[in-house]
Amino acid sequence: MIRNEECIVLSNQEIAHNIFELTLKGELVQQMNEPGQFVHLKVSDSVDPLLRRPISIAKIDQTKNMFTMIFRAEGTGTKLLGQKKIGDVVDVLGPLGNGFPVEEAKAGSTALLVGGGIGVPPLYELSLRLKEKGVNVIHVLGFATKDAVFYEEKFAELGETYIVTVDGTLGEKGFVTDVISAQNLSFETLYTCGPTPMLRALEAAYPEKNVYLSLEERMGCGIGACFACVCRTQEDPTGYTYKKVCTDGPVFKGGEVLI
Amino acid sequence: MIRNEECIVLSNQEIAHNIFELTLKGELVQQMNEPGQFVHLKVSDSVDPLLRRPISIAKIDQTKNMFTMIFRAEGTGTKLLGQKKIGDVVDVLGPLGNGFPVEEAKAGSTALLVGGGIGVPPLYELSLRLKEKGVNVIHVLGFATKDAVFYEEKFAELGETYIVTVDGTLGEKGFVTDVISAQNLSFETLYTCGPTPMLRALEAAYPEKNVYLSLEERMGCGIGACFACVCRTQEDPTGYTYKKVCTDGPVFKGGEVLI
Amino acid sequence: MSQLAVNLPGLQLKNPIMPASGCFGFGREYSQFYDLSTLGSIMIKATTVEPRFGNPTPRVAETTAGMLNAIGLQNPGLKKVINEELAWLDQFDVPIIANVAGSLEEDYIEVAREISKVSNVHALELNISCPNVKTGGIAFGTIPEVAKELTKKVKEVSSVPVYVKLSPNVSNIVEMAKAVEAGGADGLTMINTLIGMRLDLKTGKPVLANNTGGLSGPAIKPVAIRMIYEVSQHVNIPIIGMGGVQSAEDVIEFFYAGASAVAVGTANFVDPLVCPKIIEQLPVLLNELGFDHISECTGRSWKKNEKLAYHRA
Amino acid sequence: MSQLAVNLPGLQLKNPIMPASGCFGFGREYSQFYDLSTLGSIMIKATTVEPRFGNPTPRVAETTAGMLNAIGLQNPGLKKVINEELAWLDQFDVPIIANVAGSLEEDYIEVAREISKVSNVHALELNISCPNVKTGGIAFGTIPEVAKELTKKVKEVSSVPVYVKLSPNVSNIVEMAKAVEAGGADGLTMINTLIGMRLDLKTGKPVLANNTGGLSGPAIKPVAIRMIYEVSQHVNIPIIGMGGVQSAEDVIEFFYAGASAVAVGTANFVDPLVCPKIIEQLPVLLNELGFDHISECTGRSWKKNEKLAYHRA
Numbered sequence A, B: 001m002i003r004n005e006e007c008i009v010l011s012n013q014e015i016a017h018n019i020f021e022l023t024l025k026g027e028l029v030q031q032m033n034e035p036g037q038f039v040h041l042k043v044s045d046s047v048d049p050l051l052r053r054p055i056s057i058a059k060i061d062q063t064k065n066m067f068t069m070i071f072r073a074e075g076t077g078t079k080l081l082g083q084k085k086i087g088d089v090v091d092v093l094g095p096l097g098n099g100f101p102v103e104e105a106k107a108g109s110t111a112l113l114v115g116g117g118i119g120v121p122p123l124y125e126l127s128l129r130l131k132e133k134g135v136n137v138i139h140v141l142g143f144a145t146k147d148a149v150f151y152e153e154k155f156a157e158l159g160e161t162y163i164v165t166v167d168g169t170l171g172e173k174g175f176v177t178d179v180i181s182a183q184n185l186s187f188e189t190l191y192t193c194g195p196t197p198m199l200r201a202l203e204a205a206y207p208e209k210n211v212y213l214s215l216e217e218r219m220g221c222g223i224g225a226c227f228a229c230v231c232r233t234q235e236d237p238t239g240y241t242y243k244k245v246c247t248d249g250p251v252f253k254g255g256e257v258l259i
Numbered sequence C, D: 001m002s003q004l005a006v007n008l009p010g011l012q013l014k015n016p017i018m019p020a021s022g023c024f025g026f027g028r029e030y031s032q033f034y035d036l037s038t039l040g041s042i043m044i045k046a047t048t049v050e051p052r053f054g055n056p057t058p059r060v061a062e063t064t065a066g067m068l069n070a071i072g073l074q075n076p077g078l079k080k081v082i083n084e085e086l087a088w089l090d091q092f093d094v095p096i097i098a099n100v101a102g103s104l105e106e107d108y109i110e111v112a113r114e115i116s117k118v119s120n121v122h123a124l125e126l127n128i129s130c131p132n133v134k135t136g137g138i139a140f141g142t143i144p145e146v147a148k149e150l151t152k153k154v155k156e157v158s159s160v161p162v163y164v165k166l167s168p169n170v171s172n173i174v175e176m177a178k179a180v181e182a183g184g185a186d187g188l189t190m191i192n193t194l195i196g197m198r199l200d201l202k203t204g205k206p207v208l209a210n211n212t213g214g215l216s217g218p219a220i221k222p223v224a225i226r227m228i229y230e231v232s233q234h235v236n237i238p239i240i241g242m243g244g245v246q247s248a249e250d251v252i253e254f255f256y257a258g259a260s261a262v263a264v265g266t267a268n269f270v271d272p273l274v275c276p277k278i279i280e281q282l283p284v285l286l287n288e289l290g291f292d293h294i295s296e297c298t299g300r301s302w303k304k305n306e307k308l309a310y311h312r313a
């Protein structure tokens, strides 16, 4: 069930250049079931910014009613969010959307988790759950540059982890796809979240695999009412069939929607 | 000289119902010469509210670079101002306008200071200066009701002080003008600030006295550039002669402008 | 609650608050948050004869105190709206205002005829002002004669009263209002969005795939108030006001300007509970201001010789 | 600073930033804060033949992310503007754009003829779009033929290039722009304010004594961007853009839309130093975005086949 709650800031830290890790406390954590869901945040009491901001859930702790997000402070909204202090209140609408299906990876099988930049965060809770279930997890995490890298050790604790930077300042140089081929990684299930070109490349590269992609789109309501975030389906690329990223997604099965 | 400075909140207290006393620290206090001047405050970093708010200076302490304002938290801007905490920053433009001429009251003479509601604050610094100079000060301070009364003792320390409330919950019941007549107060100079009907009544009642009135008008720039705050002169009530409340006022001599 | 009940052509509303078209889908999503029967009415998403996909994404962009949208009338088409959406909405005790759109005159007529027959549709909102579709929409909304003709034809086929939704993107809003009144409109709804645009600092290109979009939200409220103020003095049909409403105070301001009911659009995205919250706050505010009934507020900005309710309290 | 120099008809500007008319008086007040020679130009307050008092007060009201004004063209009249204000401004190294207003055609012509002779007046801004005066002003600004005729007549008498200031309160801004271009305008300035209104919650009455006023500030920026985007693709004369500019980023957005220079209005009231601040920040921002010169930004939102500067950097 979606809830709207004023959550309390438990911590907010800059963990990489302009990248913040924000932990909130609230009852709505009880509603968070799947990794890969997101919340819609009102970052200020004023009309500036007016709209909510969609941010993925990176870690869920239901025993303590806390959840963690990781975001890049870039525009007005995320910059304000980066300034929140312990004890401040953030208006949260969530959890929203459909996340990554953990059940699709069998215990003992291998899952490849590929993240790009600020698409990395939702993979963390996913990896925790897969690992817990006995799935072998491999992470390939791409960033622009060394300063932007976060959670390297945390992922490494859960499984094999490759860091890739576009400029080669940390880990391998290049794109995530280069590393997957170079390392000859083998896996049954692929979960990914990141920039659209990366998702597109991965979907094209592994047509025979079980692929799950998390999409981003500009949102209005975040709950399915405004038709801001629609995408077309691969079955009906020019008709009027559509999926809403906010409610049908953000995670889609490879081959389902046109990206 | 007008300055634009980020001043620091030294204290902010609710001293009566919805009435706040705010003390700021800043170099621009060195520029504050006259009681009755005002400052133009930006109360938020965002566009909401967009415009500055004019607030009178109620007390000046040049040795410590501090000044005090008293305001009613009523609309968006003043409500936000009421929420400022110690250490917060307020963007101040000032000091602005021409204040009450202290030199118009001779030592040993009597000055009557009449304030209405949120027009009372600038009279405080005025009273301090007059008293210091050896002028005998009498205060008649009108408020809507008991809860809205502030600075009663502070004024009483400086001179005879009559409190008047519209509903009679404190002091005399009625309007300031009633009390002045009833008490048969005699004086040489009259300084006043408050609602327009009060100013109008006082100006009409004492045509032969040396009267100084502080006016309020909606403002844009606060520095004389936008022509938002003009009023007509009594000499040319239908022509194109005008005075700007922000730069020619807010204090005018009785008989000067049309109120 | 009788303090809030208002009667408009075709609409007996328990309160004058309703979500604006396009900002509430067909109600399903918001029914997760509250009972839709709380609402005065619901203006459903624009319906066209055939299903439409709408414009490419991005379809929304934020601006200072506002948002731009270029959804492009995406909707499942007349048949599905009737059979699935309106049928589903029938479980609630709330009259529906159906927003009717199209590219050609025939489209409007077809949708109006069919959708007005549905039992929970109590009024139509003729959307001649959508800025986000290439043909139709706004063309009908800027030329008085064209708007009048369309209104007339829709009136002929409609089984329920017809409200015409006016575009603010015109030189003379009063002229438009009078034209549709002359065409037989039973009421007006205003305003639709202002045409606006935002460019991306890095690419230099429009943020919206459609380039321009409709500006809504608090930023446009002063324009809405002005237009309702002017139009309400020149027509004899009621106005449902909208444009930037976020609070009970805003609702009263729209009534003062001349509205008889108020729709809430963008604010639903900010706070999904905004409509029930406003409905709850209105009686409190009316009491504070000294009004016995909300309809006393209508047109107070221009009506002469009325005692100020505020001083009566 | 050569990164910022722009040449427009009559105007060799060291930078494209100037205060907008009516938001800077005649510069005296702001000269307390900085050297006016820093500015690209100054658009002085509207000047009429005779002195004017303007509208009764209150003349300003705040709205969400905007403000309403109904100053009503208060000014000391042509003679004083020339003898006192322009003479005083002559001490600064800054070309002046004189905003010309009036009620009748003759008024405009008279002001234009006389004020254009003054040596520091390098261009006129024909104010056919003031929403706050009963006659003239906006009437000239909403009917293309009327605007064209007025432009033609003013051009005939003016000793300097004539820019026409367009009103956003029209159904078709491109048509207006083309009309004044056909009338001989050397450039356009846009946009003037949107007509808006605010009502007092307690009294129900308009906050402004004039009832309606002109809406300015960040709230109107998306409308300004949209109009400049459309107009700049259809005329061959340069545009000085305005409407809600507060920062160097906003300036670049106006250039992308199609502006060749930018005026700052309301923001001066919020921050008296906003113009010099923007002028200082612009070169930094241009470098970040990878532009050698600000003029490369003009029209980038619609120009085809241009490499994205951002990716070149």
Ligand SMILES: Cc1cc2nc3c(=O)[nH]c(=O)nc-3n(C[C@H](O)[C@H](O)[C@H](O)COP(=O)(O)OP(=O)(O)OC[C@H]3O[C@@H](n4cnc5c(N)ncnc54)[C@H](O)[C@@H]3O)c2cc1C
Residues within 6 Å of the ligand: A038, A049, A051, A052, A053, A054, A055, A056, A057, A069, A070, A071, A072, A073, A074, A075, A076, A077, A078, A079, A118, A121, A122, A215, A216, A217, A218, A219, A250, C061, C062
């Ligand atoms: C389902 C989903 C999950 C996301 N999860 C994360 C996350 O975990 N961490 C993170 O850093 N970012 C995440 N994003 C992106 C994040 O929403 C944007 O970075 C953020 O909205 C930008 O807001 P701003 O105020 O900083 O930027 P501005 O440029 O000021 O935003 C202006 C408007 O554009 C929208 N917008 C701008 N960029 C994006 C974008 N990339 N996606 C969607 N809307 C955008 C904003 O929401 C706002 O409405 C997610 C986006 C989606 C759709």
Ligand SMILES: Cc1cc2nc3c(=O)[nH]c(=O)nc-3n(C[C@H](O)[C@H](O)[C@H](O)COP(=O)(O)OP(=O)(O)OC[C@H]3O[C@@H](n4cnc5c(N)ncnc54)[C@H](O)[C@@H]3O)c2cc1C
Residues within 6 Å of the ligand: B038, B049, B051, B052, B053, B054, B055, B056, B057, B069, B070, B071, B072, B073, B074, B075, B076, B077, B078, B079, B118, B121, B122, B215, B216, B217, B218, B219, B250, D061, D062
């Ligand atoms: C020279 C001068 C000195 C003042 N000194 C004091 C003071 O010492 N203490 C105090 O409490 N108030 C004082 N005021 C009034 C104070 O400026 C307003 O109460 C305040 O601006 C209201 O802002 P708001 O955001 O609370 O109200 P809102 O209603 O949100 O304000 C909306 C707009 O209207 C303007 N406005 C509203 N009321 C007034 C008003 N009465 N006068 C001028 N502008 C107004 C605001 O500045 C703003 O632009 C003074 C006004 C002037 C002109």
Ligand SMILES: Cc1cc2nc3c(=O)[nH]c(=O)nc-3n(C[C@H](O)[C@H](O)[C@H](O)COP(=O)(O)O)c2cc1C
Residues within 6 Å of the ligand: A220, A226, C020, C021, C022, C023, C045, C046, C069, C071, C073, C099, C127, C130, C165, C191, C192, C193, C215, C216, C217, C218, C220, C242, C243, C244, C245, C263, C264, C265, C266, C267
């Ligand atoms: C996302 C979105 C979609 C809209 N779709 C429609 C629509 O389909 N039909 C219509 O008449 N108006 C539509 N509108 C306009 C609104 O109904 C309303 O007139 C406008 O947004 C102003 O109100 P607001 O400021 O409260 O949002 C839409 C507005 C938004 C923001």
Ligand SMILES: Cc1cc2nc3c(=O)[nH]c(=O)nc-3n(C[C@H](O)[C@H](O)[C@H](O)COP(=O)(O)O)c2cc1C
Residues within 6 Å of the ligand: B220, B226, D020, D021, D022, D023, D045, D046, D069, D071, D073, D099, D127, D130, D165, D191, D192, D193, D215, D216, D217, D218, D220, D242, D243, D244, D245, D263, D264, D265, D266, D267
């Ligand atoms: C107080 C005020 C006075 C104005 N006076 C004039 C004027 O005399 N002539 C004119 O052409 N425009 C006038 N304008 C309009 C501005 O020049 C400008 O076009 C408009 O405010 C939009 O810019 P902004 O949003 O940056 O303020 C005035 C605007 C304001 C706010």
Ligand code: FES
Residues within 6 Å of the ligand: A218, A219, A220, A221, A222, A223, A224, A225, A226, A227, A228, A229, A230, A244, A245, A246, A247
């Ligand atoms: S954001 Fe509104 S439908 Fe998805």
Ligand code: FES
Residues within 6 Å of the ligand: B218, B219, B220, B221, B222, B223, B224, B225, B226, B227, B228, B229, B230, B244, B245, B246, B247
């Ligand atoms: S407030 Fe601008 S001139 Fe006085």
